[in-house]
Amino acid sequence: MAVILERLGGKTRKQDGLRNLSLEFIRFRKFLENMKEVIRSIEDAKDKLREEYIFDTHYILSLIDSVLEESAMLAFNASILAPLAGQEIYMRLDAHKKFAREEFLKRGTIAVENFSVPDSCRDADPETRFLQAALNWLSGPLPGGQPSVTDFIRYVTDEVFRNCRKESLLDEWSAPSGHVQRTGSCFIKRIGVSGAIDAEQDESVSLGDIQCRPFGMMLTGLANGADPGRTEVLTAVNGWMLFDEEGLSLRIYRDHLKVHLEALLYGNVASDFIFLYSQNPFDLSRVVPEGSWVDKTGQGTLAWIYDVPTDILEKQLSRLGSVLLR
Numbered sequence: 001m002a003v004i005l006e007r008l009g010g011k012t013r014k015q016d017g018l019r020n021l022s023l024e025f026i027r028f029r030k031f032l033e034n035m036k037e038v039i040r041s042i043e044d045a046k047d048k049l050r051e052e053y054i055f056d057t058h059y060i061l062s063l064i065d066s067v068l069e070e071s072a073m074l075a076f077n078a079s080i081l082a083p084l085a086g087q088e089i090y091m092r093l094d095a096h097k098k099f100a101r102e103e104f105l106k107r108g109t110i111a112v113e114n115f116s117v118p119d120s121c122r123d124a125d126p127e128t129r130f131l132q133a134a135l136n137w138l139s140g141p142l143p144g145g146q147p148s149v150t151d152f153i154r155y156v157t158d159e160v161f162r163n164c165r166k167e168s169l170l171d172e173w174s175a176p177s178g179h180v181q182r183t184g185s186c187f188i189k190r191i192g193v194s195g196a197i198d199a200e201q202d203e204s205v206s207l208g209d210i211q212c213r214p215f216g217m218m219l220t221g222l223a224n225g226a227d228p229g230r231t232e233v234l235t236a237v238n239g240w241m242l243f244d245e246e247g248l249s250l251r252i253y254r255d256h257l258k259v260h261l262e263a264l265l266y267g268n269v270a271s272d273f274i275f276l277y278s279q280n281p282f283d284l285s286r287v288v289p290e291g292s293w294v295d296k297t298g299q300g301t302l303a304w305i306y307d308v309p310t311d312i313l314e315k316q317l318s319r320l321g322s323v324l325l326r
Helices: 002-050 057-081 083-105 126-139 149-163 166-173 213-223 310-324
Strands: 181-183 186-191 238-243 247-254 257-264 273-279 293-296 300-306
Touching (some): 002 149, 002 247, 002 257, 002 300, 057 083, 057 126, 057 149, 083 126, 083 149, 126 149, 149 273, 149 293, 149 300, 213 238, 213 247, 257 310, 273 310
Antiparallel strands (some): 181 186, 186 238, 238 247, 247 257, 257 273, 273 300
């Protein structure tokens, strides 16, 4: 009886672990969605100034409100993923909210002398100067060296990857190399140092057996012209992957390379993306295309490829596969 109860307890503990892992996976995707929306707002503000769009004060205040709202959700999701950093995350968020209220939202305008506004904007109309100051708040520099919203993104990204429980849950509950474990609507697979995905005894893989479009594109790039039906892969890579048909969460360990890749390929420009985070010293600017959002954090580099057609994302995944999986 004791043996039976022990086995039942172990099974329940594993089910609970997989359920927690599934929730962590969903939460992490929400975290990325929030980050992407903040970055999209920053890029939109830059485009407005660069292309000399016509805009009014309402656009600027709406932009600031939107960034504050997404930043609050970013902080919320980050604090759940990295609970040990939760207090510091909210302290930094409150500082950004206070600055925005005092410098922008209460006045509805700015005191130009308080900001490092380029000379080209000093004689411009009030709205242009206001937007440039808001952009300083978004991406720096700010008076007195205060951190910008982009600094906040760098900080929370590092903390999530340093403290996130998802990695430890994956290490505990991912299936052995060559096996798949279901968790919710997703699957987990461990990538073994000496094994291949869905490895048979000859350590080969059929791309047709990979029910994950993003990873299939990466394997296509790795094949690099070889027979796509039978390609030896991943013999020098260690890590894990969570995946469903359109989504991939891939963690790669090899020598000094530690990279996390997230990709969605729904066929919708607004939702499809590739996100990468690498720990120092690996620099992602070497592997992502020109024009991608690439930013150095305290602990590594993060990169985004988004708002582009699905076929371009597929090509980039193929290219990343040829670099990261080789």
